Amino acid sequence: MPPLTTDALVLRTLPLGEMSVVAVLLTRSKGKVRAVAKGARGPGHRYQSSLQPLSEVRTTLYGREGTELFRLGAVELLRSSEPPNSNLESLLALEYCAELFEAFLPPEARDDDAYRLGRSCVTALKQRGPAGTAVMRYAEAWTLKLHGLYPSLSRCLACRQPITMGLCFDHTDARAVCSNCGSKRTEILDADSRALLRSALRLSPSNFALRTEGIDLTPIATFHRVLIESHLGRSLNSSRVIESVLRETVRPS
Numbered sequence: 284m285p286p287l288t289t290d291a292l293v294l295r296t297l298p299l300g301e302m303s304v305v306a307v308l309l310t311r312s313k314g315k316v317r318a319v320a321k322g323a324r325g326p327g328h329r330y331q332s333s334l335q336p337l338s339e340v341r342t343t344l345y346g347r348e349g350t351e352l353f354r355l356g357a358v359e360l361l362r363s364s365e366p367p368n369s370n371l372e373s374l375l376a377l378e379y380c381a382e383l384f385e386a387f388l389p390p391e392a393r394d395d396d397a398y399r400l401g402r403s404c405v406t407a408l409k410q411r412g413p414a415g416t417a418v419m420r421y422a423e424a425w426t427l428k429l430h431g432l433y434p435s436l437s438r439c440l441a442c443r444q445p446i447t448m449g450l451c452f453d454h455t456d457a458r459a460v461c462s463n464c465g466s467k468r469t470e471i472l473d474a475d476s477r478a479l480l481r482s483a484l485r486l487s488p489s490n491f492a493l494r495t496e497g498i499d500l501t502p503i504a505t506f507h508r509v510l511i512e513s514h515l516g517r518s519l520n521s522s523r524v525i526e527s528v529l530r531e532t533v534r535p536s
């Protein structure tokens with residue numbers, strides 16, 4: 284295969300030996316790929332800070348047709364994901380969103396929607412200061428939506444009636460249903476949070492953060508966690524760490 288130059292969002296890097304990393308990238312032209320970045324670690328490393336989560340880069344991939352592991356050529360940083368003042372909540376959100384996207388993206392399938400979602404989440408984190416929590420909830424909702432895994436917030440999948448209260452989880456069919464079809468015990472989303480999501484998910488992540496400012500998004504985090512874990516069969520590595528760090532540092536006043 285001739286070398287392929289493409290724009291990409293960095294999802295993650297994993298150390299490889301003393302000096303290198305494997306970078307997981309969401310590329311514009313090939314979707315999610317893995318590529319070895321030789322000399323990315325150690326003194327004077329050649330990729331500098333361009334391999335941070337959700338930074339946007341232009342790079343060249345080398346490898347045979349059908350390879351599962353490319354070699355990364357030069358990397359040009361198009362847009363750093365670095366939030367203003369290295370805000371901790373935003374840095375954690377970048378890491379979390381990148382892990383979330385990676386977990387849901389199949390290898391080597393172009394996904395412009397996911398790419399745009401990633402970019403717009405970075406924009407929100409750069410514009411809005413401490414909007415990390417809101418951006419994570421937004422990224423979860425839209426990742427689930429893009430993969431056809433988000434339940435309707437307006438009509439029940441079981442009885443086809445408009446939903447007026449909250450949503451419950453039907454464990455038999457692993458799906459969200461209205462409060463008439465489910466039992467209160469299994470409620471995963473209260474009525475207010477459902478109404479908020481219905482109106483706010485159409486906004487950009489930046490305006491979603493503005494719209495939800497001062498609102499406790501914990502019920503939405505719980506709702507999304509049920510959906511994510513029921514699909515992946517596991518929790519995301521960074522989710523637990525982040526929730527505990529944020530509880531300590533950005534306690535609502």
Ligand SMILES: [Zn+2]
Binds near residue numbers: 440441460
């Ligand atoms: Zn129903």
